[in-house]
Amino acid sequence: MTPRLKIILRLLNCALRRCCPKCAKGGLFRRFFTLHDHCPTCGYDLEPADGDTWFFMYFSSAGIVGISFLYMFFFPPDSTAEGWLTVVPIAGAVMILSLPIRKALAIAIDFHLDRGRAEFETEERE
Ligand SMILES: [Zn+2]
Helix, strand or coil: CHHHHHHHHHHHHHHHHCCCCCCCCCEEECCCCCCCCCCCCCCCCCCCCCCCCHHHHHHHHHHHHHHHHHHHHHHHCHHHHHHHHHHHHHHHHHHHCHHHHHHHHHHHHHHHHHHHHHHHHHHHHH
């Protein structure tokens, strides 16, 4: 297994389990939507700067909307009302229910990018 694939699998594993990307043990959420400030196990600051994960959250939400539009394009509903009454609530439910996993993935990616940046800065100083 290549190191890059190993990192991707670890990030996905953490996101699906909604656990800390640093220690892979502590849970990220106090309640369904309520994020801990720090990992309860290792103390890692989960969002050192507010809004670090907004880009991923915004585009993953836009991706869900895009998939909904593609679904309606390839499987057009019989009427506009049927489309509104089926696809919109399903897309909304997917968006809300997947929020913790998408947030966990955004935090895992942010952790990986910060760690990579820290290693790069350490190499530059040497
Ligand atoms: Zn942790």
